[in-house]
Amino acid sequence: MAYCENEFNQQLERKWLHRAFASMFILSLVLIVVLYCIFLPDLDEHIFLNGVLTDAINFLIVVAIFVIVQKANLSTTAYVHLSLGLTLWTAGLTFDLLDEILTQPLFIGIYVEDILRTAGMLLTCYGLKLTMADLKRTQQRLSKELTTDYLTKIANRRFFYQHMQQVQTQRFTLIIIDIDFFKSINDEFGHDVGDKVLTELAALYSKAFSQECVFARLGGEEFAVFVPGDDQQFAIELSQQLLAIARTIELKKQRKVTVSIGVSFKTANESLTEVVKRADQALYKAKNSGRDQYNLA
Numbered sequence: 001m002a003y004c005e006n007e008f009n010q011q012l013e014r015k016w017l018h019r020a021f022a023s024m025f026i027l028s029l030v031l032i033v034v035l036y037c038i039f040l041p042d043l044d045e046h047i048f049l050n051g052v053l054t055d056a057i058n059f060l061i062v063v064a065i066f067v068i069v070q071k072a073n074l075s076t077t078a079y080v081h082l083s084l085g086l087t088l089w090t091a092g093l094t095f096d097l098l099d100e101i102l103t104q105p106l107f108i109g110i111y112v113e114d115i116l117r118t119a120g121m122l123l124t125c126y127g128l129k130l131t132m133a134d135l136k137r138t139q140q141r142l143s144k145e146l147t148t149d150y151l152t153k154i155a156n157r158r159f160f161y162q163h164m165q166q167v168q169t170q171r172f173t174l175i176i177i178d179i180d181f182f183k184s185i186n187d188e189f190g191h192d193v194g195d196k197v198l199t200e201l202a203a204l205y206s207k208a209f210s211q212e213c214v215f216a217r218l219g220g221e222e223f224a225v226f227v228p229g230d231d232q233q234f235a236i237e238l239s240q241q242l243l244a245i246a247r248t249i250e251l252k253k254q255r256k257v258t259v260s261i262g263v264s265f266k267t268a269n270e271s272l273t274e275v276v277k278r279a280d281q282a283l284y285k286a287k288n289s290g291r292d293q294y295n296l297a
């Protein structure tokens, strides 16, 4: 609710900002033309069409960029810098354009026109830099979101499979962990307690692995660990440790959480599908043999 209100206020603020910049943009151009007409009433004597076409094209290009900026979804800081920069730049170009049609006082050509254009260009450049930085931040956030599990904040299935694909020429150990009777935990204690068990288990397991291991939530109540190498003894010790960690999570009514584990070792020419299938089969055996245990494929 608070989020929606905030979003609404931001949209309202942006709408007014748009109106203010559009009005300022149009007014500044009209003002320059009007001032010319006031101070140079004998237009006929001054009109000469020298290079007007290229200046008109330059003018129209910057006006088009201004319109694009008004429609773009930018951060407020980037939007303000770009709009202000383009307004000043266009004001400079208006003097430049009128200069081709009318004779203007020297000080306008030397100071006003160039100062406005240069200040406008600098502000626009800075606005572009801010826009690029915003874009980079958005890309980084989206790519993190794409590979992170929304609930436990550990890596998700997409990240895990991408990682296995990248290192599929190496030998590795795949451990699949599945919480036992998770449906009954949800049914008995509620979905929020189920969520808490998932986050707590993910946090405890994250601390148990070294940097080279990749730990992810595959979905539902299923987790997976990628361990480089195919050391069987290490896999057994790690699985025992994972079983013990799960039992430390205590639910109400003295009920403890347990997990079942399936382990497979990737051989040199084996496909990813095959190694995942063998780990799944090992997990299935651990479940069928009474749960709270591991099985090696």
Ligand SMILES: Nc1nc2c(ncn2[C@@H]2O[C@H](COP(=O)(O)OP(=O)(O)OP(=O)(O)O)[C@@H](O)[C@H]2O)c(=O)[nH]1
Binding pocket: 151, 178, 179, 180, 181, 182, 183, 184, 186, 190, 191, 192, 193, 194, 195, 198, 219, 220, 221, 287
């Ligand atoms: N709280 C919560 N529950 C989830 C989530 N994702 C899946 N579940 C539930 O997890 C349960 C999985 O149940 P089952 O596949 O029957 O497995 P199980 O009850 O653990 O039984 P076994 O695996 O055979 O021991 C389902 O009831 C899903 O609704 C989640 O993000 N949060």
